[in-house]
Amino acid sequence: MTSLVGTQRAVRWYPPAYDIRVEDVPIPQILEPDDAIVKIKLGGLCGSDLHIYRGHEDVDAVLTCGHELIGEVVALGSNFHPDAAGRPELYSTLRVGDKVVSPFTVSCGECHFCRVGFTCRCVHSCLFGIPTLPGGQAQYARIPKAGGTLFSLRHLSETHNVDVSRLSDSSLILLADILPTGVFAALQALQHPKLSPMLIGCSYPNSTLIPKGHATEETNSIALLAQDRVLTIAVIGLGPVGVCAAVSLLDMLSRLEAENGIHFHIIGVDPVESRRVKMEAVYSTITRGQGPQQLTVTSIDGAKSLTNKLTNGAGCNAVLEVVGQSNALTLSYELVRPFGLISSVGVHQEPPMPFTGRDLYDKNVSFDFGRCPVRAMFPIALDILLKRQDVFGGVGEPASLIDRIVGFDRAVESYELFDKSRCGKILFDPWI
Template sequence: MAQPLASTELTGLQKAIRWHPPSYDIRVDEVPIPRILHPDDAIVKVRLAALCGSDLHIYRGHGGVNAVHICGHEFIGEVVALGSSFGEEVNGRPALYSQLKVGHKIVSPFTSNCGECSVCRLGYTARCPEGFLFGSPALDGGQAQYVRVPKAGGTLFNLSEPSTWSSDMSKTGRETALSKLSDSSLLVLADILPTGVFAALQTINHPKVQPVLTGRPWPLCFSPGIEGETLSVLQEDRVFTAAIIGLGPVGVCAAISLLDAVSTRSIPFRIIAIDPNESRRTKMQAVYDTIDESGKKGGDFAVLSIDDAKVKAKEWTHGVGCTAVLEVVGNPSALSLAYDLVRPFGVITSVGVHGEPPLPFNGREVYGKNVSLDFGRCPARAMFPPAFDLLVKRQDIFGGVGEASSLIDSIVSFDEAAASYSSFDKGEVGKVIFDPWK
């Protein structure tokens, strides 16, 4: 069993935010600082950790969890110890086993992943068979002063060496961008921004969206060189109409990403952003108003309540329904609304975390509307490169803290953990970040 590097070995106790069963019980406890347990481990000193909507499932007692554990799956920090797998002469493994060093700054996706199996090689890193979710009984989370990262060479992103990931920017461009990005801004790369990008890309690239984008009917949209019988696709048929259900932090990220995708591709669009919570609608409107024209040109965008959204969708689509719906809530009522809003041969992309209640569709409904349903967890590590590029582009939203249009509402100490969970659960605050050393 590998041991921590002698010069960085840590002992003693740390402060950590822990959930206690059965529900709504958040405490700041003193627990042992984690140690290297496997040669592939890294120990990270946490600079900042965030509170995410997914944390609320366990907080409310709906996660099927009954064990005390350290919360949180979004963190950024500094490597303070590495297992014996890391070194200069490592070959045939993910590059970080050769490149990652004590002292390097990292951001972690919300799940660990090996980076070596077929699942990871294909980019489906969220479902690595050796992966675990941070902030669960299986793997203590990052709302602590230190966190252990298993399979660290396949999991972490090295912010101290930007040549280790792909980007539309040059290495110099990435270095320049990184020098200007705050830790609080970079922290959104752990989950919410990759998940928002994932939802948008899954939607805009879905096969059933292609007739709208190409102007060619199904299935000729997949065969540009083949002519079929003449069917007149009108300009009004080529307006991409979407709804986004849920305007928490992930929903806002999905909206920003979808707006960026349609505007940069010059796709005519109409997007309805929906939430029953007025404060979340106010935040979304402020975000939209702040985005410069390059990030939202070419269409219409409306932020509405559920009832008003139903009326607007009928008006904009002449009663046919939306091309696609992004569901970012994770409950049956949100899925029912998505089904009501989507058109026949439409797409529902769900990145909300769903629990045990059954899906609100029967066989006759799903057959009768030809709707495609995409569900599941974002492969955050695979989505890191496009998320980073969007983060740099949209610093008008991701760069600030506590402003009307800022995605991040506040940075608080662990002393405010219980109150922050409670306020977030009630929809009274948006994105909250914890400083473990404050």
């Protein structure tokens, strides 16, 4: 086992709020047999880091920031030894020297929740960037349950026909959180049974649970019209995750348009003009200005009238809420149609749900809340990342999700700018 000694540079947050310092801290060590140590190549600054930054997370101890990282495995615990017994297959495929992406939470790869794909609710789940698990804005990080957690690009390229060299490092880090989270938001909506009539052209409940061939199965069949098979989906919040959600929706809906004959329109909502401009730049990069306009951005004030205009007053079939604030849930409810779905991936805090029971009963609203199971979303996210290097590959271009890559000397300034929505997504290179 490689042993790393000495200190490293790390971005640290001090309670109660808005206090970022760059400090020398000990290089992490292997503590458990399932651990890996990763030498970090890039560490991301994410919108949900701002919850801690602003003091909204009830944290009262100093911590090493960040939950997005890519890097190289430089040390492995004893359970990765070829002779180690009793570990799942995932633990035999990770090697020192592997280039890896780390999801923003730990997942063991062997509990019930990992087996069924709910990897963010692994029984060993832990978020990077909290007092008990130092995060990715450092030069090195300890990764618990590394066989289940880390995604090895070397293993991927050896076992699948994927040319990972096409992927820029700054795009790879999108796989740690924001692209899978955008995929998850979109997938929760499009997979929901309440959207299935529009997708397959057969009225609800169109379920495999309905006994086949029973005498009454056709008593309710009413033919859908072409106008019923139009999906209008809003994305509330056009920060980096919101853009990833919109790009994921575009990818999935374009396939459904070609294969299933549906039509669709995406409504992007954000109060910040620079974010709306970014979303439009991303959309024109993807469409190259061709085809009908299938995505429109709007301010909050314009969201309701645009929705009414596009849906004849019915409302959106689904709303993706990627903000994590109570007022975004209220707007989601206002925009969604009866029997519609709100897919909420925003990191919500203490405020109570802004709805009465009657609000929800009277509109037959469905909700899917919560954290993205990154490992389960990896295959789709990687597929979109490979296809969309035009959007995700660059840094600092009008359509780039990554605004800039900076050293830790600019960490304090970067948090301040990001907190005030004065810049896009920032990555830290811990070695410059």
